[in-house]
Amino acid sequence: MHYEGPIYRPPSEADSLLVQATVGCPHNKCTFCMTYKKGPAYRVRPVREIEEDLESAIKIYGTHVRTLFFPAGNTIAMPAPELARICVYARSLFPHLERITVYGSSKYIFRKGLADLKKLRKSGLSRIHVGLESGDDEVLRRIKKGTDSAEQIRAGKWVREAGIELSEYVVLGIGGRERTREHALATARVLSAINPDFIRLRTFLPKINTVLLHQIKKGRFEVLSAHEVLKETRQLIENLDVTSRVHSDHYTNYVDAHGKMPEDREKILKVIDGALKKDESAFRPVYVGTQ
Numbered sequence: 001m002h003y004e005g006p007i008y009r010p011p012s013e014a015d016s017l018l019v020q021a022t023v024g025c026p027h028n029k030c031t032f033c034m035t036y037k038k039g040p041a042y043r044v045r046p047v048r049e050i051e052e053d054l055e056s057a058i059k060i061y062g063t064h065v066r067t068l069f070f071p072a073g074n075t076i077a078m079p080a081p082e083l084a085r086i087c088v089y090a091r092s093l094f095p096h097l098e099r100i101t102v103y104g105s106s107k108y109i110f111r112k113g114l115a116d117l118k119k120l121r122k123s124g125l126s127r128i129h130v131g132l133e134s135g136d137d138e139v140l141r142r143i144k145k146g147t148d149s150a151e152q153i154r155a156g157k158w159v160r161e162a163g164i165e166l167s168e169y170v171v172l173g174i175g176g177r178e179r180t181r182e183h184a185l186a187t188a189r190v191l192s193a194i195n196p197d198f199i200r201l202r203t204f205l206p207k208i209n210t211v212l213l214h215q216i217k218k219g220r221f222e223v224l225s226a227h228e229v230l231k232e233t234r235q236l237i238e239n240l241d242v243t244s245r246v247h248s249d250h251y252t253n254y255v256d257a258h259g260k261m262p263e264d265r266e267k268i269l270k271v272i273d274g275a276l277k278k279d280e281s282a283f284r285p286v287y288v289g290t291q
Contacts, residue, residue: 001060003020005039005072008035011249011250016068020071022072023043024042026042027108028042030146032143032204032211033210036072037209044079044082047085063096065097068100068101076128077111080112102128106147106156107145112158113158125164129169130156131171132169132170139186152194166197166198168196169200172236173204176221180232184235191240199261200248203250204224205287206286207290207291234272238265240261244260246264254283256271
């Protein structure tokens, strides 16, 4: 098994086999992200090397692997025929495999197009984790996400139409104090248009060696307090028109607000309102993350 550079996986892939398919991130411009800023440069690993790692995994874990995640940061950018090939090969080696998953941004999903997404689904790709971050075009421009809300909606709909499960990640507070309302409402609008399988909440924390941390230090971005994040979360949940599962599965969040929409909306809002009754000193402080 070979790994190069930072290897991250979503919390929901904690029990998955990790076999690296790509190195780094092909976009690598987001102002809030430090993961690949110091390298390594993006590249796709040779397919035969990936297949050899899958073969090595059998010797370590046997053939009863049930979930497989292909890092690194944006594996959907991998050429579709190559990604399809490793999905098919993984299915042949692990007959009990229930899920194959990758990270993929809307920008690169859009470049794939619906036809390639359908081919990938047929090959065995079953879930994509997408960093939506925000549905507000101005926030997306400021954080240099490389996409806009229209592209996010189209890409998300294509994933759903292809029959691939879709997890969309929202970063609470990424608009700062200046655009908290716009961020919440526009994000709710985009998610409602897509109606993903999962909506996963994260709360913005500044990270070392990022442009956004520099902007904070210069006073050009104000980080939300705990109560402000909770109010933004409430506004987001109130305005969602989806049948998605909302998850709050991350260490950055102030509360575990989760449930199935729309039936659990009031339960989620009750959790948020309960947290808003607490003094802000009860919550973790804002700090600068190092990973």
